[in-house]
Amino acid sequence: MKNPIPLVAALMALGLVGACEETGVRPTSTVQASDSADQVLEGFSHFVTHEGVRRSRVEADTAFFYEGTQVTELRNITVVFYDIEGKEGSQLTAERGTYRWQTGSMDASGNVVVAAPDGRRLRTDQLRYDNPANMISTDTHFTFDREAEHLEGSSFRSDPDFRNVVTDRPRGVAGDGMLLPGQAP
Secondary structure: OHHHHHHHHHHHHHHHHHHHHHHHOOOOOOOOOOOOOOEEEEEEEEEEEOOEEEEEEEEEEEEEEOOOEEEEEEOOOOOOEEEEOEEEEEEEEEEEEEEEOOEEEEEEEEEEEEEEEOOOEEEEEEEEEEOOOOEEOOOOOOOEEOOOOOEEEEEEOOOOOOOOOOOOOOOEOOOOEEEEEOOOO
């Protein structure tokens, strides 16, 4: 009789191949979802500067970092803006935000409120912050209140401390109850 070991090995291999084929469908490779974050941080805080000057402090409950796009998605955010002298100015709060690492700019959405220390308050659903220009803006409906003054419009652009405000189609009541130009009594 010839050596039985090769015959036994061949039968065992055939049995293993047959057993392997009965496991069902298996994926050919593992692919990471394109929307999964590279890092997730809880309790995020970051200072934003422009040419060495502190412009804002961004805080969020949760931050999702995406290295490929250099974008961070933020949840439950607070942004404190600083004036040219480094003093805290207005403060923005929102449900969500998208922070762009290359420019330091940000989009905020979901119950966006910007409140100045003197009580002025801007409310909108979406707001952009352009870090190099130090400008906040929206192309959606907004309201702006200060004591007895109430202003509404379809777009808004200003510095974060509301010193230079530009609006489109403003309507509302100014100071002592005077209607803005173009308003019916």
